[in-house]
Amino acid sequence: MIRYIAAAIFIVIGVIFAIIATAGVFRFKYVLNRMHSAAMGDTLAILFVLIGLVILCGFNFTSMKLLAIIFFFWLAGPVSSHLIANLVRSVDEANVPEVENIDNMDIKEKYNE
DSSP states (O other), X not given: OHHHHHHHHHHHHHHHHHHHHHHXXXXXXXXXXXXXXXXXXXXXXXXXXXXXXXXXXXXXXHHHHHHHHHHHHHHHHHHXXXXXXXXXXXXXXXXXXXXXXXXXXXXXXXXXX
16 A cells, blocks of 8 residues: 555656646747756656656566666666757857856845845
8 A cells, every 4th residue: 555655656746747847848938948848857757757657566577677767768868958959059059048147246236125
């Protein structure tokens, strides 16, 4: 009974991460920000859902396959996101905004009001 509750908690956390990542994709305007939101949320969602399934299955050959899938996604997800981001930057350098530097005076003025 406790195993089912623990598995359900992990699966629900994974679904919540997936929903938050989807909202982040729609919230951001720039393609690299959208991609970062999708990649991070996707990786965490898959991790929690598959851990929930491992707990649900118990320790057997199926859980070993699920752990291999987790390992593959944790390796392939960030690498593919990095490669796509580099492709976007190299193809569209003129329209890629640089990181904005925040002036310390703006911060002081904002918090001294």
